[in-house]
Amino acid sequence: MKHTIFALVENRPGVLARISGLFSARAFNIDSLAVGETHDPTISRMTIIVDAKDERILEQIKKQLHKLIDVISVEDLTKKGFFERELVLIKVDSSSCSKQKLHKLTDKFSAKVLSYEGKKAVIEAVGDKDEISALLAALGGMKICELVRTGRVAIAK
Amino acid sequence: MEKKNGAQILIESLLKEGVRVVFGFPGGSVLPLFDALYDAPLDFVLVRHEQGAAHAADGYARATGKVGVCIATSGPGATNLVTGLATAHMDSIPMVAITGQVKTFLIGNDAFQEADVTGITRPITKHNYLVKDISELACTIKEAFHIASTGRPGPVVIDVPVDVQMQLAEFNYPHTVCIRSYQPTLEGHPGQIKKAAKLINQSKRPIIYAGGGVIISGASEELLELAIKVQAPVTTTLMGLGGFPEDNDLSLGMLGMHGTVYANHAVMESDLIIAIGARFDDRVTGKIDEFAPHAKIIHIDIDPTAISKNVHVHVPIVGDVKNVLVKLNRLVKAGQTKEWLERIREWKRRYPLTYKDKGDKITPQYAVEQIYKATKGDAIICTEVGQNQMWAAQYYTYTKPRTFISSGGLGTMGYGFPAAIGAKIGRPDKVVFDIAGDGSIQMNIQELATAIASKINVKVAILNNGYLGMVRQWQELFYKKRYSHTKLLNPDFVKLAESYGALGLRVEKKQDVEKAIEEAIAAPNVVFIDFVVEEEENVFPMVPAGEAINRMIGGMA
Ligand SMILES: Cc1ncc(C[n+]2csc(CCOP(=O)(O)OP(=O)(O)O)c2C)c(N)n1
Ligand SMILES: [Mg+2]
Numbered sequence: 228m229k230h231t232i233f234a235l236v237e238n239r240p241g242v243l244a245r246i247s248g249l250f251s252a253r254a255f256n257i258d259s260l261a262v263g264e265t266h267d268p269t270i271s272r273m274t275i276i277v278d279a280k281d282e283r284i285l286e287q288i289k290k291q292l293h294k295l296i297d298v299i300s301v302e303d304l305t306k307k308g309f310f311e312r313e314l315v316l317i318k319v320d321s322s323s324c325s326k327q328k329l330h331k332l333t334d335k336f337s338a339k340v341l342s343y344e345g346k347k348a349v350i351e352a353v354g355d356k357d358e359i360s361a362l363l364a365a366l367g368g369m370k371i372c373e374l375v376r377t378g379r380v381a382i383a384k
Numbered sequence: 385m386e387k388k389n390g391a392q393i394l395i396e397s398l399l400k401e402g403v404r405v406v407f408g409f410p411g412g413s414v415l416p417l418f419d420a421l422y423d424a425p426l427d428f429v430l431v432r433h434e435q436g437a438a439h440a441a442d443g444y445a446r447a448t449g450k451v452g453v454c455i456a457t458s459g460p461g462a463t464n465l466v467t468g469l470a471t472a473h474m475d476s477i478p479m480v481a482i483t484g485q486v487k488t489f490l491i492g493n494d495a496f497q498e499a500d501v502t503g504i505t506r507p508i509t510k511h512n513y514l515v516k517d518i519s520e521l522a523c524t525i526k527e528a529f530h531i532a533s534t535g536r537p538g539p540v541v542i543d544v545p546v547d548v549q550m551q552l553a554e555f556n557y558p559h560t561v562c563i564r565s566y567q568p569t570l571e572g573h574p575g576q577i578k579k580a581a582k583l584i585n586q587s588k589r590p591i592i593y594a595g596g597g598v599i600i601s602g603a604s605e606e607l608l609e610l611a612i613k614v615q616a617p618v619t620t621t622l623m624g625l626g627g628f629p630e631d632n633d634l635s636l637g638m639l640g641m642h643g644t645v646y647a648n649h650a651v652m653e654s655d656l657i658i659a660i661g662a663r664f665d666d667r668v669t670g671k672i673d674e675f676a677p678h679a680k681i682i683h684i685d686i687d688p689t690a691i692s693k694n695v696h697v698h699v700p701i702v703g704d705v706k707n708v709l710v711k712l713n714r715l716v717k718a719g720q721t722k723e724w725l726e727r728i729r730e731w732k733r734r735y736p737l738t739y740k741d742k743g744d745k746i747t748p749q750y751a752v753e754q755i756y757k758a759t760k761g762d763a764i765i766c767t768e769v770g771q772n773q774m775w776a777a778q779y780y781t782y783t784k785p786r787t788f789i790s791s792g793g794l795g796t797m798g799y800g801f802p803a804a805i806g807a808k809i810g811r812p813d814k815v816v817f818d819i820a821g822d823g824s825i826q827m828n829i830q831e832l833a834t835a836i837a838s839k840i841n842v843k844v845a846i847l848n849n850g851y852l853g854m855v856r857q858w859q860e861l862f863y864k865k866r867y868s869h870t871k872l873l874n875p876d877f878v879k880l881a882e883s884y885g886a887l888g889l890r891v892e893k894k895q896d897v898e899k900a901i902e903e904a905i906a907a908p909n910v911v912f913i914d915f916v917v918e919e920e921e922n923v924f925p926m927v928p929a930g931e932a933i934n935r936m937i938g939g940m941a
């Protein structure tokens with residue numbers, strides 16, 4: 228089962244390596260990991276989506292994270308209400324799709340067309356996992372040239 | 385205020401931490417540090433290989449409970465520490481390793497003797513630091529010692545670029561540390577302790593399973609009190625040996641793969657396991673699905689990640705073992721375990737730990753027993769890894785904490801001899817033996833020069849079976865006696881010892897064992913005793929890997 232957890236960590240070099248090292252060394256599966264500074268510049272916040280087979284593995288993941296000296300706190304958002312968002316940038320081959328048509332499509336997903344030049348268009352979308360998947364499915368007719376995503380960030384209600 | 389350079393600050397900080405002895409080896413990136421060591425009021429032990437420095441610092445820490453300190457240069461010096469750090473990490477040993485690093489502006493350039501030491505050591509240390517700014521040096525050292533020695537202890541690496549060692553700064557050593565992201569839980573939860581006491585008071589067949597945490601926390605007395613009050617038998621892990629007096633009636637010796645038959649039976653038949661500072665390692669539990677099927681489990685440990693990692697725990701208590709036991713002891717009542725103890729006594733009678741006498745030939749078990757007799761159980765016994773380690777665990781009776789020093793978690797061959805050097809420096813009042821294998825001793829044999837040069841009077845008892853015996857044993861039992869690359873062609877250990885200036889003794893007959901041990905103990909020198917022992921002796925009882933721990937071979941006669 229997927230769990231959305233976040234960790235507050237010291238904003239120091241090497242912390243990300245500690246966390247990714249922990250996940251690979253203990254064979255924990257990460258679906259997504261996003262890091263950024265918080266309103267306190269000495270603290271970074273990591274949102275980690277993990278795939279844990281059972282409660283025991285999830286507990287281990289949380290405890291092992293917390294055991295790292297640079298980790299201040301770890302919390303599981305899964306059982307609380309929370310918002311989850313990801314930003315995706317997509318470059319598509321738009322030769323088969325007019326600018327208007329593309330705008331119409333992206334509007335439906337509250338996505339934006341950032342540029343439409345030559346045969347390429349760049350689209351920006353923000354949403355939760357399902358919204359992003361739905362947009363990608365809707366773009367299915369077009370060839371995707373490049374796709375980049377930030378990883379999911381989450382916050383409790 | 386007068387300014388000092390980084391190297392001086394480092395040394396002053398060590399002194400402030402109460403460090404009196406440092407093990408190490410020089411090189412280009414620690415030249416300023418060695419210059420400061422030249423007239424520092426510290427004992428410096430020059431090893432012959434950095435691995436030896438790490439193990440010696442570790443052995444010192446295990447023998448004394450203090451933080452062990454070692455120093456190595458950048459690149460190859462630091463990478464040579466790696467096995468020693470991993471060994472200490474697995475066994476939760478407080479250590480601080482200081483490594484030189486190339487100049488700050490060269491880091492990342494593949495400079496001469498550069499290695500990414502914080503990267504390499506990240507998964508095998510409790511924490512590590514690269515100090516790029518002289519203003520952070522003193523507080524980093526303060527933090528490092530704090531982290532190494534508190535909570536679940538472990539090794540900490542401080543990587544110090546050579547230019548930082550030369551920069552000048554005012555020296556202010558902080559009095560206290562507060563790390564917001566590091567606050568180990570020391571007191572057990574009172575509600576959980578109450579629950580545990582209730583289970584203990586109801587139990588008819590309790591067993592205490594004690595690990596290295598008892599020794600680290602200094603909780604032997606509290607453990608003894610608990611066992612006596614509850615009348616619960618006690619089995620220890622390899623790391624827990626010495627945490628409970630093995631000459632006590634309630635002692636079942638060691639459990640697990642090479643544990644006693646009665647300890648393993650008792651665990652399997654118990655209705656309550658009280659795990660104290662132990663971590664349900666696979667060498668202890670055997671086949672996990674069949675482990676202790678009737679038992680509820682109470683688990684006391686300072687490390688929350690140790691709890692419910694391998695087995696489901698009914699009453700977890702996170703906290704320092706000693707603190708928790710003091711409180712628990714107030715709540716437990718005299719146990720109703722008479723029948724249970726009688727059953728255990730019967731197992732002890734039926735399946736004692738024994739070996740066959742081989743007439744004139746020396747059996748390794750006999751040699752270990754004689755070391756026990758000669759030292760009256762008062763020595764510090766270090767071990768290498770393999771059969772020698774298991775016989776040292778089985779046939780010496782440990783009654784005091786910090787008297788058995790062995791690489792448990794990592795199982796590092798070559799550990800025992802340098803660890804013995806460290807232990808002897810920490811406890812000069814004690815006779816210190818390394819019970820060694822002929823294979824393992826050659827992995828850090830160069831430390832003979834260290835022992836001789838620094839006059840560290842350790843005794844090495846080689847159980848020389850001419851084999852990488854433990855591997856040979858597995859090949860005999862599980863690979864149709866195909867002894868693939870386990871037969872050893874050994875040097876003449878007596879001549880070898882003599883060439884370094886140590887005393888070498890060879891013993892080939894059982895009747896000469898006692899005398900040789902007494903001679904070794906009496907000699908004011910480093911001694912190698914080469915016990916030429918039965919070649920194909922096996923360690924029994926034995927639980928084959930992956931089996932339930934009551935399915936033992938050997939020892940069930
Ligand atoms: C550094 C290292 N390499 C390999 C091993 C695997 N190993 C475990 S026991 C053993 C044999 C040890 O031989 P010896 O020191 O002669 O001890 P004996 O078992 O014969 O008493 C080996 C090779 C190990 N534990 N450590
Ligand atoms: Mg051998």
